[in-house]
């Protein structure tokens with residue numbers, strides 16, 4: 001068993017906020033600050049290792065124990081439904097998962113009458129569950145990005161996607177119809193690591209909990 005604690009962090013927008021948060025509890029990695037194409041970074045003094053992976057791959061690395069701890073959006077966890085310990089809401093990366101459609105369609109459309117609709121999304125599992133609970137049948141079209149394009153080119157009338165500022169929807173002539181979930185970034189932990197590296201992992205969770213709790217109290 002390695003005496004390192006390994007983190008899987010998503011390469012995209014979450015990476016910087018994660019490292020800033022970890023720095024506040026004394027977890028740093030000077031090697032990561034240099035421009036590089038490396039994917040694994042180490043701090044040999046404090047025995048922390050950081051892997052830069054695709055956001056959607058974070059749960060897989062943690063599930064298989066290649067990483068002890070991961071940082072990932074709730075959207076990804078909801079979609080993948082893996083058996084991971086999720087001890088903390090890190091309270092950043094806030095956005096919403098919504099159903100949206102073109103502004104022109106919205107004027108005459110009544111979601112209460114939906115019975116069989118086509119939806120393009122990166123989140124087919126969440127979308128299917130959401131509409132099944134409402135008794136609505138959906139034809140799902142799985143896309144990997146630029147979801148707002150689908151209605152513009154006639155691929156689907158509706159989409160399920162993430163919204164934060166709302167600019168992407170607006171600039172593509174779309175409006176929100178319903179909110180499926182509020183999304184934030186979560187800390188996830190491999191269940192075996194929690195036992196084998198209990199002391200170090202518990203300390204990380206408690207330290208993070210403390211600063212996040214303080215932050216929430218301050219912003220109230």
Ligand SMILES: Nc1ncnc2c1ncn2[C@@H]1O[C@H](COP(=O)(O)OP(=O)(O)OP(=O)(O)O)[C@@H](O)[C@H]1O
Pocket residue numbers: 010011012013014054055056057072073074075076093094095162163164165183184185
């Ligand atoms: N405006 C936003 N749009 C998309 N994701 C956001 C937004 N704001 C916060 N997030 C969060 O950031 C996470 C990572 O998004 P990012 O765009 O970096 O990766 P991705 O491109 O979706 O994933 P992958 O690289 O695996 O395709 C999302 O899963 C979500 O939880």
Ligand SMILES: O=P(O)(O)OC[C@H]1O[C@H](OP(=O)(O)OP(=O)(O)O)[C@H](O)[C@@H]1O
Pocket residue numbers: 144145146147148161162163164165166167168169
């Ligand atoms: O409400 P906004 O602030 O405009 O943000 C929402 C947009 O950001 C995300 O896309 P991303 O940048 O990840 O690109 P992608 O869809 O191609 O993955 C998301 O899928 C929306 O398209």
